Amino acid sequence: FVVFSISQSTMLVVGAIYYMLFTGVPGTATYYATIMTIYTWVAKGAWFALGYPYDFVAVPVWIPSAMLLDLTYWATRRNKHAAILIGGTLVGLSLPMFNMINLLTIRDPLEMAFKYPRPTLPPYMTPIEPQVGKFYNSPVALGAGAGAVLSVPIAALGAKLNTWTYR
Secondary structure (H helix, E strand, O other), X not given: OHHHHHHHHHHHHHHHHHHHHHHOOOOHHHHHHHXXXXXXXXXXXXXXHOOOOHHHOOOOOOHHHHHHHHHHHHHOOOOHHHHHHHHHHHHHHXXXXXXXXXXXXXXXXXXXXXXXXXXXXXXXXXXXXXXOOOOOOOHHHHHXXXXXXXXXXXXXXXXXXXXXXXX
């Protein structure tokens, strides 16, 4: 869950802030997250068509975190640096919480992954059962902390992608 949280929050923030600063319009980040969600629904439908259960693909909850990024940009009067610092932190903090609520409503993704393994995996890539309860850390808190720290420099990267000049 921690790796999922970090990857999803950084992936959301780099694209969302890039498009938001490119257009300069608050609301573009939410639009970007909506498109990503629709893409995931399509992937979910494709896996379902292949015979996998409906909850084999968990659709991440990107839209509320992107709304926070848009709100930050709007509330700070289109301040790019505030969007990077505050918006990036809010995305990293909020996304793990929204996704944990989402994941509580479906079957255990690890259980699904072990029940439906890819038949072409070589032996050295076969998943190993996780050691449950070995660490008493909260995956939501760990994902939110790491996501908040990593989303800010990734948001800065997304903002920097708008300022390249080719001369």
